[in-house]
Amino acid sequence: MSYLELxxxxxxxxxxxxWLKNETQIVKAVDGVSLEIQKGEILGLVGESGxxxxxxxxxxxxxxxxxxxxxxxEGERLADLPKHEIRRRRRDFQMIFQDPYAxxxxxxxxxxxxxxxxxxxxxxxxxxxxxxERAVSILMERVGLDTRYVRKYPHEFSGGQxxxxxxxRALGPEPKLILADEPVSALDVSIQSQILNLLRDxxxxxxxxxxxxxxxxxxxxxxxxRIAVMEAGKIVEVAESNALFDSPQSEITKxxxxxxxxxx
Amino acid sequence: xxxxxxKDLKTSFYTRDGVVKAVDGISFSVEAGQTVGIxxxxxxxxxxxxxxxxxxxxxxxxxxxxxxxxxxxxxxxxLSETEMRKIRGEKIGLIFQDPxxxxxxxxxxxxxxxxxxxxxxxxxxxxxxxxxxxxxxxxGIPDPHKRIHSYPHEFSGGMxxxxxxxxxxxxxxxxxxxxxxxxxxxxxxxxxxxxxxKTRQEELGTAVIFITHDLAVVSEVCxxxxxxxxxxxxxxxxxxxxFSEPKHAYTRALQRSIPAMQTKGERLYTIPGLPPNLSAGVxxxxxxxxxxxxxxxxxxxxxxxxxxxxxxxxWVQDCPGCxxxxx
Numbered sequence: 009m010s011y012l013e014l015x016x017x018x019x020x021x022x023x024x025x026x027w028l029k030n031e032t033q034i035v036k037a038v039d040g041v042s043l044e045i046q047k048g049e050i051l052g053l054v055g056e057s058g059x060x061x062x063x064x065x066x067x068x069x070x071x072x073x074x075x076x077x078x079x080x081x082e083g084e085r086l087a088d089l090p091k092h093e094i095r096r097r098r099r100d101f102q103m104i105f106q107d108p109y110a111x112x113x114x115x116x117x118x119x120x121x122x123x124x125x126x127x128x129x130x131x132x133x134x135x136x137x138x139x140x141e142r143a144v145s146i147l148m149e150r151v152g153l154d155t156r157y158v159r160k161y162p163h164e165f166s167g168g169q170x171x172x173x174x175x176x177r178a179l180g181p182e183p184k185l186i187l188a189d190e191p192v193s194a195l196d197v198s199i200q201s202q203i204l205n206l207l208r209d210x211x212x213x214x215x216x217x218x219x220x221x222x223x224x225x226x227x228x229x230x231x232x233x234r235i236a237v238m239e240a241g242k243i244v245e246v247a248e249s250n251a252l253f254d255s256p257q258s259e260i261t262k263x264x265x266x267x268x269x270x271x272x
Numbered sequence: 273x274x275x276x277x278x279k280d281l282k283t284s285f286y287t288r289d290g291v292v293k294a295v296d297g298i299s300f301s302v303e304a305g306q307t308v309g310i311x312x313x314x315x316x317x318x319x320x321x322x323x324x325x326x327x328x329x330x331x332x333x334x335x336x337x338x339x340x341x342x343x344x345x346x347x348x349x350x351l352s353e354t355e356m357r358k359i360r361g362e363k364i365g366l367i368f369q370d371p372x373x374x375x376x377x378x379x380x381x382x383x384x385x386x387x388x389x390x391x392x393x394x395x396x397x398x399x400x401x402x403x404x405x406x407x408x409x410x411x412g413i414p415d416p417h418k419r420i421h422s423y424p425h426e427f428s429g430g431m432x433x434x435x436x437x438x439x440x441x442x443x444x445x446x447x448x449x450x451x452x453x454x455x456x457x458x459x460x461x462x463x464x465x466x467x468x469x470k471t472r473q474e475e476l477g478t479a480v481i482f483i484t485h486d487l488a489v490v491s492e493v494c495x496x497x498x499x500x501x502x503x504x505x506x507x508x509x510x511x512x513x514x515f516s517e518p519k520h521a522y523t524r525a526l527q528r529s530i531p532a533m534q535t536k537g538e539r540l541y542t543i544p545g546l547p548p549n550l551s552a553g554v555x556x557x558x559x560x561x562x563x564x565x566x567x568x569x570x571x572x573x574x575x576x577x578x579x580x581x582x583x584x585x586x587w588v589q590d591c592p593g594c595x596x597x598x599x
Contacts, residue, residue, distance in 0.1 A: 057429065057458045166546070167314065196313050196485045198529045201540035208539075223458040226532030230540065250536060267459040268532060269466075269488035271515055 010044035011217055012068070012185060017041045017077035019063055037063040039241035040077070050211055050218040052232030052249065054225055054264060060241040061221050065187050068219070069101060070094050081185070099128050102178035106190035108170035112162040118173055119158045122147055125180025151176040151206060168199035175206065179214075186210075189221045204231050226268045229253055237261050274301035275446050275479045276325075281339035281349070283317075283324045286332060290551040294320040296503035297339070302447060307473065307480040309494035309511075311487060311526070315547055317503040318483045322449050324349070326364060327356050343447075362392040365440030365478075369452040371432035375424040381408075381435055382420045388443050407438040410475075411468060430461035434468065441472055448473070451483045466493055487526055491515055496585075499523050502548050502558035505579065506594070509586040519582060521594040522559045557591040569596045 019038040025031050037060045045051050055061050066072040068079055070086055079086045081101075086094065105111040112121060122144045127133060133140045145155045151172045162170055171191060178186055188207065192200040208231060211218055222228050228235055228249065235252045237245040239260045245252070256262050283295040294317045302308045310318040323329050325341050325348050341348040348359070360366075368374040376384060385407065386400035395403070401420070408416035411434040424432060433453060440448055450469060454462040470493060473480055482494055490497055490511070497514045499507040499522065507520040518524045527533070528541045545562040548554050557563075560572035572593030579587040588595065 056460050197487065197531070198313055198485070198526060198543055201529050201531055201534075201542045204531060205540050205542060223460070225459070230531050230534065230536055263460060267463040269459075269462070269486065269492050271488055271491045271527070271530070271533065 011047040011049075011082060012045040013080040014041050014043045014068070015078050015080060017064070017067055017079065018075045019067055019072060020075045036241045038067060038074075041238075041241075041243050042077075043236060043243060043246070045217060045219065047217055048211065048215050049234065050208075050220055050232045052228035052235040053219055053221045053238060054223060054228050054235060055238035055260070056223060056264070059238045061238055062189060063241075064238070065103070065189055065219070065221055069103060069187060070098070099181035100183050101185040101187060102181060102183040104171075104174055104178050104186065104188040104191045107194050108167060108174045109162075109194075111174055112170060112177075114162055117159050117161055118148070118153075119144055121162075121173065121177055122180055125177045129181045147176045147180060150179065150210075152202075166199075167195050168202060171195060171199075171203055172206070175203075175210075179210070183216070185217045185219070187219045187221070190223070191220070192227060193222065193224065200227065207231060223264075224268070225253075225264050237264070274303050275343065276481075277301040277340075277342045278325065279340045279342075281321060281324060281341065282337040283320055283329060283334060284337050285334050287551060290553070292551045293503050293553070294334075294550065295324060298498070298500070298503075298505050299339075300498055300505070300508070302479040302481060304446070304479050305473065305477045306496065307482055307494045309482045309484065309490045309497040310500055311484055311490050311497060312500035313485055313547055315550075316500045318500050319451055321500070322451060322481060322483060326360050326366065326449070327351070327353070328360075358392070361388050361445075362443045363445050363447070365443070365445040365448045367433070367436050367440050367448065367450045367453045369455050371429065371436045371456075372424065374436060375432060377424050380421050380423055381427075385420065385435070385439050385442060388439065392443050404438075404442065407442045408435070411435070411438045411441075411472070412464075413438075429457055430464060433457065433461075433465050437465070437468060437472065441476065441478065444476060445478060447479045447481065449481045449483070452485070453482075454489065455484070455486070462489075469493070487530055488532060499526070502554055503550060504558070504576075504589070505587070506559065507588045508579070509588075513583070513586050517586075519586070519588040519595055520559075520591075521563045525562075557589070557594060559591075559594055563594060565593055565596070569593060 017038055018040050021035045021037055023033045023035055025033045041064060053061055067074050123140055126143045133143060144158060148155050153172050192203050210216055220228060220231055232249050235247060235249045236243050237258060237260060244258045245261050256265055279299045280297045281295055282297050285292040285294055298321060300308060312318045324336050336349050339349060382401060382404060385404040389395045389400040389403055405416045405420055408420055413419050413434055454465050457465060484490055494511050496510050498505045501522050507523045518527060525543045529543055531540055534540055543562055548558050556574045557572040557577055570592035573591040577589040577591040580590045581587050
């Protein structure tokens with residue numbers, strides 16, 4: 009049985025158009041997506057902007073309700089669970105966003121950001137200051153941050169370090185599934201490699217399952233075991249990442265491959 | 273004869289933590305129709321260098337400490353604000369990384385596009401509008417007659433960047449400065465925008481200064497490349513030489529760290545450490561702390577190493593350590 013299964017997942021949005029906004033146009037953002045992800049796997053999800061990648065990720069995270077279809081995590085249909093149960097389950101799946109400048113609270117120190125994340129899983133640490141401090145230090149070391157910086161604020165860090173903080177925060181609740189939405193797109197090429205190495209190490213050490221969303225195939229090829237290519241709300245191709253590069257089947261995959269800047 | 277000749281440009285910022293020498297004596301020149309790249313990591317000073325040329329550095333805390341930038345017989349660095357205004361946006365165009373923050377969200381594209389024509393060329397509204405529509409057409413915006421009356425939010429990121437390019441080129445500038453113009457875009461859109469800059473450049477003969485952190489992009493668009501590190505150029509060469517015979521350790525490290533260049537399964541190569549803190553002042557070779565030298569290699573330069581010409585128009589910082597080991 010696969011760890012995460014998407015069964016014919018669909019999400020439509022209605023858009024009012026026409027004079028007096030009385031006509032309804034339906035936008036099929038995610039249109040019948042079925043995917044299986046094994047435990048410990050890194051699945052790359054690629055596509056151009058507007059293809060529905062982010063809507064799909066929101067559906068998986070239960071931040072949006074699907075129009076039809078379901079998300080099955082370890083044999084359980086998430087949509088059937090009551091609200092408070094989903095809230096509790098959300099600790100098991102965490103997100104890392106593209107822009108580490110926007111996704112960290114500028115008024116919270118690294119300590120309070122990470123402590124908050126840890127407390128969602130270990131509520132008993134709330135009255136145990138030493139234990140909490142230890143847990144924060146372990147987390148910071150885990151992602152390669154100097155523990156001396158624990159009292160600093162996000163603006164005092166560089167982009168790459170901020171992304172490390174965002175990753176540490178995602179790891180705080182000890183999730184099983186990480187959904188990384190363009191985690192390196194906003195970073196310098198030289199920093200991208202550091203973050204990609206870190207994500208791979210985390211997968212290997214913690215046995216995380218990961219969905220890695222990106223528009224850049226060259227980055228995805230390195231990190232993902234399998235790659236799913238998305239176009240206009242549908243998955244058009246799923247393949248082992250090397251196989252996808254060697255023999256792309258769909259037109260959009262070829263376009264994406266050709267778009268990668270090459271050193272000449 | 274170069275369109276622009278920059279000599280020994282120095283820009284510093286006076287902050288509470290000390291003087292940050294963001295740009296510390298760089299020289300380069302651009303010929304008509306040529307694309308010159310400035311590559312470096314964030315914080316290397318590449319944007320500051322170009323903003324200094326247009327006097328767009330906030331002064332204070334910034335201060336242009338020295339150097340000259342000859343353009344049309346004028347020294348850009350010593351022009352008054354009134355004189356500068358005649359050059360900025362007319363003779364030197366500028367495209368930024370984020371097209372959403374560089375377009376005014378309250379104004380229609382038409383208002384923003386015809387403004388440079390009205391100000392610099394004194395054209396009337398109808399005439400300017402006609403030119404603007406033609407310009408939008410040239411950058412590949414479909415249905416320009418209608419689209420010109422849209423607001424920036426009605427365009428996608430790639431389309432906005434096309435509008436920016438149209439706006440920057442509408443006065444037919446001699447130089448176009450492109451500051452990370454594709455960093456915020458999807459790879460497929462990036463490809464389109466790069467191609468567009470290239471074709472417009474060929475059609476108009478504009479010189480382009482291309483700022484980026486992405487070496488792969490550089491290799492595709494630039495004729496000549498300056499590699500910048502800690503406020504100085506560490507290596508300068510034409511694009512072919514730079515990629516076939518990189519001399520400086522930093523250039524080689526940058527090339528090795530591109531994810532697309534590495535085989536799957538292996539750990540990605542990363543440059544150890546961080547760029548130096550410029551407010552502390554850098555003595556000697558700035559890359560020395562991050563350079564992975566074998567133990568028997570020569571020492572890094574103790575004093576700031578000068579650029580030497582190793583072969584015609586291939587310059588590199590003369591630091592024995594950085595030049596010693598090869599891949």
